[in-house]
Amino acid sequence: MSQKNKAILEEANAAVAEGNYEEFLSFCAEDMEWTFVGDRTLKGKEAVRQYMATTYIEPPKFTVDNLIAEGEFLMVLGDITLTDEDGKAVHHSYCDVWRFRGGKIVELKAFVIKTEV
Template sequence: MNNKVILEKANAAITAGDYEGFLSFCTSDTEWTFVGDKILRGKKAVRAYMAEAYVEPPKFIVETLIAEGEFVTALGTISLKDEKGKVHDYSYCDVWRFRNGKMAELRAFVIEEVSK
């Protein structure tokens, strides 16, 4: 399975609410950097983040996937519901680095879309 297909399968798991299924595509030492915000180190930290941030499974629209070597870049939008039920929409660019067929590192550039 190539890295692009792996990311598509992982994203399908997360939108279905299967967070453990998503994590099965990650290395145990996966590291997620939300540029300008926070860094998550390891599956335990990612699991805790998902429990907090994903009150409901997120809704993704992946507009572009670019794969080159050990990297896959995804551009799109994501909608997340907060604990009060309000939906927030974001534009994102995720740069994933793969190692041995697993997602080892994420650099996420996420910007909340402003209501017009």
């Protein structure tokens, strides 16, 4: 299961990097929940769709430094660069903990810290 979930997340991340957010969402359960620790929680696929539409003005650029799988969970460490509404690149480091159910993404707990490059 761990290897299958890794493959799913890698394919889903590739879709995000290409700006294909609907393809990413096809890997997600309708009742998914995204928690940005210390910030907000998005409940349901539609809330994530709206978040992506407003936050990912341009497809984010991200790297994955480590991808660790255990059962239904994947932990990912890396860096992500988002474009803000002024067109400025904003850099972050992140640790994402993804949970899967039946081959679908059902939960994300994201620990994101703004960093300087």
